[in-house]
Amino acid sequence: xxxxxxxxxxxxxxxxxxxxxxxxxxxxxxxxxxxxxxxxxxxxxxxxxxxxxxxxxxxxxxxxxxxxxxxxxxxxxxxxxxxxxxxxxxxxxxxxxxxxxxxxxxxxxxxxxxxxxxxxxxxxxxxxxxxxxxxxxxxxxxxxxxxxxxxxxxxxxxxxxxxxxxxxxxxxxxxxxxxxxxxxxxxxxxxxxxxxxxxxxxxxxxxxxxxxxxxxxxxxxxxxxxxxxxxxxxxxxxxxxxxxxxxxxxxxxxxxxxxxxxxxxxxxxxxxxxxxxxxxxxxxxxxxxxxxxxxxxxxxxxxxxxxxxxxxxxxxxxxxxxxxxxxxxxxxxxxxxxxxxxxxxxxxxxxxxxxxxxxxxxxxxxxxxxxxxxxxxxxxxxxxxxxxxxxxxxxxxxxxxxxxxxxxxxxxxxxxxxxxxxxxxxxxxxxxxxxxxxxx
Amino acid sequence: xxxxxxxxxxxxxxxxxxxxxxxxxxxxxxxxxxxxxxxxxxxxxxxxxxxxxxxxxxxxxxxxxxxxxxxxxxxxxxxxxxxxxxxxxxxxxxxxxxxxxxxxxxxxxxxxxxxxxxxxxxxxxxxxxxxxxxxxxxxxxxxxxxxxxxxxxxxxxxxxxxxxxxxxxxxxxxxxxxxxxxxxxxxxxxxxxxxxxxxxxxxxxxxxxxxxxxxxxxxxxxxxxxxxxxxxxxxxxxxxxxxxxxxxxxxxxxxxxxxxxxxxxxxxxxxxxxxxxxxxxxxxxxxxxxxxxxxxxxxxxxxxxxxxxxxxxxxxxxxxxxxxxxxxxxxxxxxxxxxxxxxxxxxxxxxxxxxxxxxxxxxxxxxxxxxxxxxxxxxxxxxxxxxxxxxxxxxxxxxxxxxxxxxxxxxxxxxxxxxxxxxxxxxxxxxxxxxxxxxxxxxxxxxxxxxxxxxxxxxxxxxxxxxxxxxxxxxxxxxxxxxxxxxxxxx
Numbered sequence: 013x014x015x016x017x018x019x020x021x022x023x024x025x026x027x028x029x030x031x032x033x034x035x036x037x038x039x040x041x042x043x044x045x046x047x048x049x050x051x052x053x054x055x056x057x058x059x060x061x062x063x064x065x066x067x068x069x070x071x072x073x074x075x076x077x078x079x080x081x082x083x084x085x086x087x088x089x090x091x092x093x094x095x096x097x098x099x100x101x102x103x104x105x106x107x108x109x110x111x112x113x114x115x116x117x118x119x120x121x122x123x124x125x126x127x128x129x130x131x132x133x134x135x136x137x138x139x140x141x142x143x144x145x146x147x148x149x150x151x152x153x154x155x156x157x158x159x160x161x162x163x164x165x166x167x168x169x170x171x172x173x174x175x176x177x178x179x180x181x182x183x184x185x186x187x188x189x190x191x192x193x194x195x196x197x198x199x200x201x202x203x204x205x206x207x208x209x210x211x212x213x214x215x216x217x218x219x220x221x222x223x224x225x226x227x228x229x230x231x232x233x234x235x236x237x238x239x240x241x242x243x244x245x246x247x248x249x250x251x252x253x254x255x256x257x258x259x260x261x262x263x264x265x266x267x268x269x270x271x272x273x274x275x276x277x278x279x280x281x282x283x284x285x286x287x288x289x290x291x292x293x294x295x296x297x298x299x300x301x302x303x304x305x306x307x308x309x310x311x312x313x314x315x316x317x318x319x320x321x322x323x324x325x326x327x328x329x330x331x332x333x334x335x336x337x338x339x340x341x342x343x344x345x346x347x348x349x350x351x352x353x354x355x356x357x358x359x360x361x362x363x364x365x366x367x368x369x370x371x372x373x374x375x376x377x378x379x380x381x382x383x384x385x386x387x388x389x390x391x392x393x394x395x396x397x398x399x400x401x402x403x404x405x406x407x408x409x410x411x412x413x414x415x416x417x418x419x420x421x422x423x424x425x426x427x428x429x430x431x432x433x434x435x436x437x438x439x440x441x442x443x444x445x446x447x448x449x450x451x452x
Numbered sequence: 453x454x455x456x457x458x459x460x461x462x463x464x465x466x467x468x469x470x471x472x473x474x475x476x477x478x479x480x481x482x483x484x485x486x487x488x489x490x491x492x493x494x495x496x497x498x499x500x501x502x503x504x505x506x507x508x509x510x511x512x513x514x515x516x517x518x519x520x521x522x523x524x525x526x527x528x529x530x531x532x533x534x535x536x537x538x539x540x541x542x543x544x545x546x547x548x549x550x551x552x553x554x555x556x557x558x559x560x561x562x563x564x565x566x567x568x569x570x571x572x573x574x575x576x577x578x579x580x581x582x583x584x585x586x587x588x589x590x591x592x593x594x595x596x597x598x599x600x601x602x603x604x605x606x607x608x609x610x611x612x613x614x615x616x617x618x619x620x621x622x623x624x625x626x627x628x629x630x631x632x633x634x635x636x637x638x639x640x641x642x643x644x645x646x647x648x649x650x651x652x653x654x655x656x657x658x659x660x661x662x663x664x665x666x667x668x669x670x671x672x673x674x675x676x677x678x679x680x681x682x683x684x685x686x687x688x689x690x691x692x693x694x695x696x697x698x699x700x701x702x703x704x705x706x707x708x709x710x711x712x713x714x715x716x717x718x719x720x721x722x723x724x725x726x727x728x729x730x731x732x733x734x735x736x737x738x739x740x741x742x743x744x745x746x747x748x749x750x751x752x753x754x755x756x757x758x759x760x761x762x763x764x765x766x767x768x769x770x771x772x773x774x775x776x777x778x779x780x781x782x783x784x785x786x787x788x789x790x791x792x793x794x795x796x797x798x799x800x801x802x803x804x805x806x807x808x809x810x811x812x813x814x815x816x817x818x819x820x821x822x823x824x825x826x827x828x829x830x831x832x833x834x835x836x837x838x839x840x841x842x843x844x845x846x847x848x849x850x851x852x853x854x855x856x857x858x859x860x861x862x863x864x865x866x867x868x869x870x871x872x873x874x875x876x877x878x879x880x881x882x883x884x885x886x887x888x889x890x891x892x893x894x895x896x897x898x899x900x901x902x903x904x905x906x907x908x909x910x911x912x913x914x915x916x917x918x919x920x921x922x923x924x925x926x927x928x929x930x931x932x933x934x935x936x937x938x939x940x941x942x943x
Contacts, residue, residue, distance in 0.1 A: 014544070014801060014802060014806055015541070015542045015544060015733075015890075015891045016809070016810070016813045016890040016891055017891070017892075017893040018813060018816075018893070018894065022893075022894045023813075023816065025894070026816055026817075026819075026820040026894060027816070029820060029823055030816075030819045030820055030823050032819070035812040035813075035815075035816060038812065038815040038816060038819060038837070038839070039713050039812075039815070039839075040837075041681075041682045041684055041836075041837055041839075042682055042684075042710070042713060042714050043684055043686070043687060045687055046686060046687065046714045046718050046719045047713065047714050048712060048713060048714050048715055048718065051712065051804040051805065051808070052584055052585060052711075052712050052804040052807065052808070053584045053804070054581055054584055054585075054799070054800075054803055054804040054807070055800065055803050055804070056803040056804055056805050056806075057800075057801060057802045057803030057804075057805055057806035058800065058801060058803065060546045060801065063546060063550065063797050063800060063801045064546060064549060064550060066800065067550040067553065067556075067574075067793070067796070067797060068550075068553065069570075070555070070570040070571075070573055070574050071550075071553040071554070071555025071556055071570050072555055072570065073555070073569045073570030073573065074555045074556075074559055074567060074568045074569060074570040074571050075563075075567040075568075076554040076555050076557075076558035076559055077554075077558040077559070077560060078554050078558055080563070080567065082560060084560045084562055084563060086562055087784060087785075088560060088561050088562070088785065090560070092484070094481075094482070096481070096511055096514055096515060099515075100514070100515065100518040100519065100522070101518075102548075103518075103519070103522040104527050104528070104529040104543075104735075105522040105523065105525040105526070105527045105529070105530065106522055106525060106527070106737070106738055107527070107543070107735040107737055107738075108527035108528035108529050108530075108543050108735050108736070109525050109526065109527040109528075109736065109737070109738040110533065110535055110538050110540055110736050110738065110739070111538075111736070111738065111739040112738065112739065113535070113873070114526075114861070114865065114870065114871060115927070115930050116862070116865060116922050116925040116926070116927055116928065116929070116930070117525070117526035117865060117870055117925060118524075118525055118526070118738070119521070119524040119525070119925075119926050119927055120521035120522050120523070120524040120525030120738075121525055121738035121739065123469075123470065123521055123524075124518070124521055125739075126467070126470065126941075126942070126943075127470050127471055127472075127943075129941055129942050130470070130472070130942035130943040131504075131506060133942045134504040134505045134506055135504050135506075137504075139942075140941055140942070141941075141942070143739065144740070146596040146597060146600060146740075146783065147596065147783060147784045147785070148784055149781075149783060149784030150596070150600070150782075150783065150784070157639075176781065176784055176785075177784065179780055179781040180780070180781045180782070180783070180784060182780055183607065183757065183779055183780030183781050183782060184603070184607075184639075184782075186607060186610065186611075186641070186779065186780070187603070187606070187607055187610065187639050187640035187641045188639060188641065189641060225495065225498050251500065251504065252500065252503075252504070253494050253499065253500055254494065254498055254499070254500055255498060255499060255500050255501070256500065256504070259501075268784065275557045275558070275790065276557070276558060276559060276560050276561065277551075277556065277557050277559065277789055277790035278556065278559040278560070278561050278568065278571050278785075278786060278789040278790075279561030279783075279784075279785030279786040279787065279788075279789050280561075280596060280741070280783065280785060280786065280787055280788035280789050280790060280791070281596065281740075281741030281743075281788040281790050281791055282784070282785070282788075290939075293939065293941070299739060300941060301941070302935035302936070302939060302940055302941050303466035303467035303935070303940040303941075304466055304930050304931045304932065304934045304935035304940070305466055305930070305931055305934065306927040306928040306929060306930050306931070307928050307929050307930075307931070308928055310462045310463060310927055310928070311462050311463070311464050311465060311466045311467065311468050311469060311927075312462065312466075312926075312927035312930045313930075314930045314932050314935045316932065316935040316936050316939070316941075317936055317939075318936075319936075321631075322599070322631040322632050322634075322635035323630075323631035323632075323876075324631070325631075325635075326631045326634040326635060326644070327634035327635060327637060327638045327644040328638075329631070329635040329638075331635070331639075332599045332600075332602065332603060332632050332635035332636040332639055333597075333599060334597065334598065334599045334630075334631075334632050335597040335598065335599065335729070335736070335739060335740040335741075335742040336597070336739055336740040337596075337737075337740045337741050338737050338738045338739030338740045338741075339735075339737030339738060339739075339740065339741060340737075340740075340741060342518075342737075342738070345471075346514060346518055348506055349471050349481070349506070349507055349509055349514050349517075350481045350482055350511070350514060351481075351482050351506070352479075352480055352481070352482065352506050352507060352508045352509065353503035353504055353505075353506045353508065354480060354482070354503075354508070355480060355481075355482030355484070356504065356506065357500075357503065358482070358484060359484070360494075361487070361491070361492075362484065362487055364492045364494060365487055365489050365490065365491050365492040366487075366489055367492075368489075368490075368492040369489035369490065369492075388495050388498070402564070405564055406564055406566065409564060409566070409567055414560060414563050414567070417562045433484060436485075436488060437488040437489050440489070
């Protein structure tokens, strides 16, 4: 066996101590009717070398982002990850630990999560956060569950919210008994949600799925005047330059935190962020770390407010979260420590400047135009391209670019382009040249 | 003596000593190339007025701070970690090597299928392998954790019944079940109905049959159950639930006990979730990431969430959205693919023979350790043979000395080990739930048993040493009541 250290004689000694004659004897309680006859239909085990070569062959069959220049976004972004992040987060004292049920042996995880919660509060301008959720989409589900209280049940969602988030909300809503209702955004932004006294939440993404800056404070004021919770889906790396959700009037803010030092990894593991006001702390989902003292008065950290959680409240819990994304939260904490306030603002400035430059270069191409020409955007923008955007993406791959994401819900000819601080002027000019070749 | 080294006593008020306390105005770790395009201005109405209160530190500050914190953590690489129900077995290093290949780690989730063939093939092969291991027809790899897998399975159950015009509302759960089961049941819009365990620690089949009627949507069961015992009457249980048109849900928390011996599909289960960090040793990260693939029988395939990987006639792979009957989407993208790559490496490294050996040696270790400790800490169900884990009780010790299971756990820390799970399952008083896993040696098991024996002796001879424990850790017992009363959740 690969990682079991037993020798043949040790197995014999242990069986003899237990009073069983063979390993099969340990499984006699399994009724014959359900026992598996013969081996599993899988190949026999192999050496580590063979596994590394097998996976090396599979890995080589994809075109990764050190090969294709990435302008794809839509919730997952190619930001630079400094070496220090995974040199530290990858330490096995962090990665091979369990949920900190014995706090005396888990102060590293617990304190880092306390720092993570603090940084999420600092970013969002809100008062309380938690130890992470699965990803941005499921964080939105949890935020909506927090808001659906006091007889209010309806959930209004802006057309500017990423359709994959709305799909996720719709799926979980089947269990909880709601159907998200999408309200129209005029010209890619804004809208006037009808907030009656049965509305629990108004959800706005800012910057939205088109990358556009929303009139978020007006939408949130409308929500709050109607007695609903204002929920913002935000981009954590925008918050060095954009006003924070708390200041805009959001009650609950959620985000996909992948961009904070986590690998793209074809979709996960990512990181769900959530922050809210202190008055809602008892409705927060998942794990929360609190500072306290030990019996000698020394500072330390524990999981707290556990009376909200599934392992105590069982069917009365407002969330079923058990495992979350702690290691991704640790990476995000180290990444934000690396950036500091100045680096965070610089990343935001560079993304915004490079996106604006890219939009200018791309819209010089005949037939290519901005989907919403009058709306200000942050690091992402939607283009109309000649023909099917998916074909354009495939064409750009031939030139060495992952040129964006086809946003079919907005039209077959809509291409969403994201520009991070990693992209150079030369790469943007190269994308524009490739685009011109592909569409003309 | 402790495995985590000499304690460094911490000082200062609660919340002191964070990375923010190392901040020095003007210090920085970050660097980026100078901007090579014209500046853009943020519209004033949208601009941030005041910087967030993040630390200003250098790279060396970061390295020293988080290395220091890492050293305050006990991980599997530190030592034995016998948390019952959590399956903390050694996490193979090769899994980290392959997950870091750029062909997996540097892929965007929305890049065209034609550019992601290797990753799609891996997901397809993993789905096939998980179906073979569990005896299911197809699976979704989307759920990012076991509890999300439960939610997925329950939504599948709901969609299945609704499609038949059935609005069944009750889901039966044994009283020994993990708390996520009833929480997921409620979130999926069902009512959780407990069924009691009998004196053997198994589902009371008589009680179950009295609960069952056509309002039952299904039963959630862990097998072996959370007491580490195999539900021997699984045939009768399955017949009872199927007899009224309900579905059987397999909570895969203990799948690691039966690999290659029996399969949930062959036991009559219709839906199965797998915790990859338990069965396939993906690192748990101190509380995630996990992955919770869900397998189903043929009848339930149309309801699976999308997108899923399909293999086309020419042998290429593509992501296909769910059809009309799909429950929708459980995750923003395709699930925790980085974790699934690690799970793939574990499955194919071990193969059919190695996976069977995993369960055999897990059972051997659990039974051997149970044999060594049951003199001091009797098994909750001494007449039953445990499988991969066992539940002992400190109740006799408490009655004799006043020392509780938690005190024993804290003493075990001072004796150099991470303790077992305590106070779960809830149906056993002073429960100590021990899962040594197959990756611990005979000598380590004996040392752990000796630590428990020492703790019991100390309880009788010098109980104060248990009440004061732990004394060798960076912090001692923490005031949890104060943490919950005087909430201090951020700097």
